[in-house]
Amino acid sequence: MELHEQEQPYQMAVEYEVVPSPAVTTEPPIIRRLDESVVNRIAAGEVIQRPVSAVKELIENSLDAHSSSINVVVKDGGLKLIQVSDDGHGIRYEDLSILCERHTTSKLSSFEDLQSIKSMGFRGEALASMTYVGHVTVTTITEGKLHGYRVSYRDGVMEHEPKACAAVKGTQIMIENLFYNMSARRKSLQNTVCDYPKVVDLLSRFAIHHNNVSFSCRKHGATRADVQTIATPSRLDAIKCVYGVPVARNLMKIEVSDDDASSSVFTMNGYVSNSNYIAKKTTMVLFINDRLVECSALKRAIDIVYAATLPKASKPFVYISLTLPPEHVDVNVHPTKKEVSLLNQEVIIEKIQSAVEAKLTNSNDEKVYNEQMVDPSPSALIPYSKNTSISPLGSGSKSQKVPVNKMVRTDSLDPAGRMHAYLQVKPGNLEMSSNLNIVRSSIRQRRIPKENADLTSIQELLDDIDKSCHSGLLDTVRHCTYIGMADDDFALIQHNTNLYLANVVNLSKELMYQQVLRRFAHFNAIQLSEPVLVSKLILLALKEEEIDEEFNEECNEDDDLKSKIAQMNTDLLKQKTEMLEEYFSVFIDPEGHLSRLPVVLEQYTPDMDRVPDFVLCLGNDVVWEDEKNCFQSIAAAIGNFYAMHPPLLPNPSDNLQFYKNETSKRSHDGENIIEEDHLEDEMEHELLAEAETAWAQREWSIQHILFPSMRLFLKPTTSMAGNGTFVQVASLEKLYKTFERC
């Protein structure tokens, strides 16, 4: 959710007394108990990270108080003033004295209550936190009282006795001078973008989910509100009011639910944009059990569907309200409650993804049929409809009793086969999934946008892909389940009752190659934050090559020669910039900097360590003379660059020694060695952390980007059947029999 995406990580900016550490000594430092006010301020800094987090807490409190109208006023991005007024049930006079103490709440009394908590707050920390980092004033009146009370708080306690005052129904909470006592945080907030747009965004999200509550949000002193809604029974009206008619007009209602305790239990309803909606950024508003939360995995899953289904790859607008049994949601996993953890999250995400996919495809039905008539292909011809029970697999027998040795999870659309979610699959799901397969095939059908291939050579290359496609492998790729990585290159996958090892480097290389041809001349671009001189990149690549060759003890070109080669290649590429940019979105600016690369798969950025190699490859390996060969070799170079190679740093999970040995290899004879060791230890530590991140990221991309995209786009080549890309390792039926004997 964009709301937090731009957030910068903040260093703890609490100014507490630093105990001077004695000069280098072997004595351990003294451990002291932190002063309670310091502890509170540190905790407060975590709960209230920035003005918008305070607004979120206050709105949640107002909603918990059953308000039907909530108004927000903000001054100076919230640093000067945040004021939230509601017409809720108010706060009892007797509670005012402890209202802002830490851990005082009316919403939770025992830990077990957390299992079934319906209110948004529960920790009794928000108001207290605000009083540690700002000046809080509360004005409130409860029903039936003639007057209300006003009282100000500082560091958790009342500054004075509550004063009687005139008040309108409900509560008004005012925070002034937020972070007045945390100068570093205040300064960094003043320097970065103002929080007001974030506040407006937050209100907009709440307003469409809580359509029965009216919201307003304005800058202090402004006459016009930036968000202004009136309570309405229609969610679509609320969306129209907040996001405008053009958005609301292009939305489709979506509903999906599951009630199978062995896989997932949830209901979901929402709105997703159709193919007429055009936007550069995804807007995803997600409420889980009425909590506004983020879920990047779900966002990504939906982005992938849109990228795959819509030719223009417009980003979607998505509003989703997901309801699960409270005991399936752990709300207590994040200090600001912006994330929750769900039982069977993977299954739920896949089900939502499939529903969105079906919806999008359905909405384009007519178009799909037309295209299919032009280009008939047996599996893609069957139109998808909710009631269709046609299955190319002849699923009629699926509902019959399955022999026990056949009870192996084989449904690629249900992630149940994965190591971490090994659950029972009900035969009923299979029918649904066959339908979805049909949908997927029809998407694939539409994925070859004929208008892109206006150059015959590209059309020929695409035809070559079709011709060399291996139908058996195609079926495997379409319907396989990713289980996990078996080693650095091979993933373990399941197809029907067979287990295979699949070489992800080969597969991703081919997928990227094919995608480059399909997206030819229609790429979105990745902008490099620091454009680099092409000549430098080539030189770097040549030097890398030399290092590799040194191990072979071959003689090397001298530096002069290398510079010459680099210059020649640079000149060559400079002549080709126009074509590279127009057709492949590889942009080299007039000064010779590489500054843009194509988006080959949505959500995926290649490993930038491989840029030098790529540029060298463009210069060396591309056959420029002949059009078809030229396009093919450029696509292959991009394919190789974007492929999911193992990261350059060795995998820490089986090469930990590499990171450790580096340290122990050093000699220890000398005084200053200790200090050096310290420094190098730190570097190694960083290197290890970097390697761990790179490997984890790659594995994530393989599971969440490579395999879903392969299912949609890849046409595996016949050569893959014999070159070790797929290796069958076991048949589960046979394994079952083996185990049965044990």
Ligand code: ADP
């Ligand atoms: P929590 O929401 O976790 O209980 P808070 O510090 O946010 O903790 O609020 C403490 C208590 O103050 C709440 O439990 C609630 O009883 C009361 N409260 C806060 N804001 C309001 C409000 N706008 N209207 C009525 N009661 C409120």
Ligand code: MG
């Ligand atoms: Mg609260």
